[in-house]
Each structure stands twice: as C-alpha cells, then as structure tokens.
C-alpha cells in the first residue's frame with residue numbers, strides 16, 4: 001500500500017543545505033501496523049510530513065513515495081487535496097494544535113465530514129455521535145457541545161481519532177499520539193486507536209520514541225537514527241536478536257522490569 005524508496009529531505013538555507021533524511025526506504029502492506037521508532041530528531045515526523053507533502057517550504061525532497069501505486073509527489077493540487085481528505089489521516093501529538101479553541105467539538109467533526117465527504121450536516125451530526133461512541137465516549141451529547149478547553153487531553157485525543165477514522169482512510173499516520181497524555185490515559189487512548197484500526201481494517205504507520213509501545217501495536221518496526229532506517233524487524237526479532245547497536249541500545253535503555261508486551265507480531 002505504501003512504498004517509500006530512497007527518500008531524502010534537505011532543508012535549504014541561503015547558501016547551504018542540510019540533509020535530514022538520507023535515503024529512507026520501507027514498505028507498509030495493506031492492513032499492517034508498522035512502527036517508526038527512534039529518538040527525538042531522528043527524522044520520524046519529517047518522514048510523515050513527506051507522505052502528506054507538508055514538508056517545510058525551504059526543503060527539497062527526492063526519492064519516491066507511492067500510495068497504492070500513485071506517486072504522491074507527482075500529484076497536482078486537487079488530487080493531493082482529495083488524498084489528504086479521503087485516503088490518509090493524521091493523528092498528531094497535541095490535539096490542541098488540531099482543534100479550534102473557539103468552536104465546539106461538534107463543529108470540528110461535522111465540518112470535517114461535510115468538507116471531506118460531502119455529508120449533509122444532519123447526517124454528519126448523527127455520524128459524529130456514532131464516531132464518538134466508537135472511540136469509547138459515553139456522554140456523547142455533552143462532548144459534542146463542549147469546547148476543547150472543557151475536555152481532558154485524553155478526551156480530546158479520542159475526538160481527534162474519531163475525526164481521523166470518519167472517512168475510513170486507507171492509511172492512518174499516528175505521530176506520537178499519546179506522548180502528551182498521562183500514563184493511564186495513554187494506555188486507554190492507545191487501546192482505542194488499536195481497536196479502531198482493527199475494526200476498520202486500516203493500515204497504520206505509527207511514529208514513537210517508545211519501542212515498547214510500538215511493539216504492543218505494530219506488526220513490524222523500523223528503527224530510525226539520524227535520518228536513516230538502521231534496522232527493520234518484527235517485535236520479537238528486535239527483542240531477541242537485535243542486529244544494530246542502536247537497536248540494542250534502545251532495548252537496553254528500556255525501564256528495568258518492564259516485560260515486553262504480547263502484541264504486534266506476536267499476536268495470535
């Protein structure tokens with residue numbers, strides 16, 4: 001479904017250019033959850049931005065990104081808008097960056113569905129309620145009428161997930177979706193995201209610095225360092241037989257006593 005080949009991104013200054021991604025290549029098959037794991041600054045977010053073509057304006061991208069065989073860097077404005085509206089959804093770290101603080105949640109969801117799918121407002125309102133139920137929200141009417149500042153971070157991230165799955169996108173990009181939440185809420189939101197993905201059969205590219213979290217939800221993991229994928233494997237393989245020194249370092253730096261979750265590639 002997603003093929004990335006030899007992706008390089010350089011940030012250009014007046015006289016110099018700094019290369020940030022140095023020939024990144026990996027695949028995500030239909031229905032798979034694939035992790036992109038690495039420390040801060042390794043280039044994970046830039047890889048996601050390249051897929052959505054939202055790289056900084058002073059950047060230069062080479063290589064190929066194919067979504068179902070279509071080269072996203074060759075798309076003109078209208079097909080690109082359609083791709084962002086219908087095919088690829090993004091869940092970012094901070095829901096406040098996505099939700100307009102002066103609009104109730106209802107407007108965010110309804111306008112999103114109206115704009116992206118052309119759903120009439122009345123249908124979009126009903127669907128918004130269903131989506132909130134799907135992400136585990138009970139007090140649907142209260143949440144729909146609330147403004148972002150009236151809801152907790154975990155609740156807001158559920159709303160963002162509801163918006164992201166509304167159009168049943170082919171590909172979900174999740175960029176540290178639980179990092180800004182407290183630990184208990186992190187687990188809840190991650191479980192909801194994982195459930196929604198499975199229920200809808202969506203493909204996911206999941207960016208995180210947390211190898212354990214990636215292992216819990218991903219079928220395969222790409223380990224990234226300094227703009228390069230240094231190792232790819234299923235979670236059990238990275239745990240039992242890490243090949244690259246950086247993967248070993250990530251394994252060794254996990255909190256003591258933390259057992260590797262039975263998830264991802266280890267699921268029955």
Ligand SMILES: Nc1ncnc2c1ncn2[C@@H]1O[C@H](COP(=O)(O)OP(=O)(O)OP(=O)(O)O)[C@@H](O)[C@H]1O
Nearest residue numbers: 011020038039040041042043044045046047056209
């Ligand atoms: N607009 C920009 N201009 C210049 N450099 C940038 C820009 N955006 C990102 N970078 C640099 O590109 C590199 C990769 O950044 P990126 O955000 O992709 O890393 P990351 O792995 O997602 O880290 P984090 O988890 O902190 O977001 C970093 O060195 C960062 O400083």
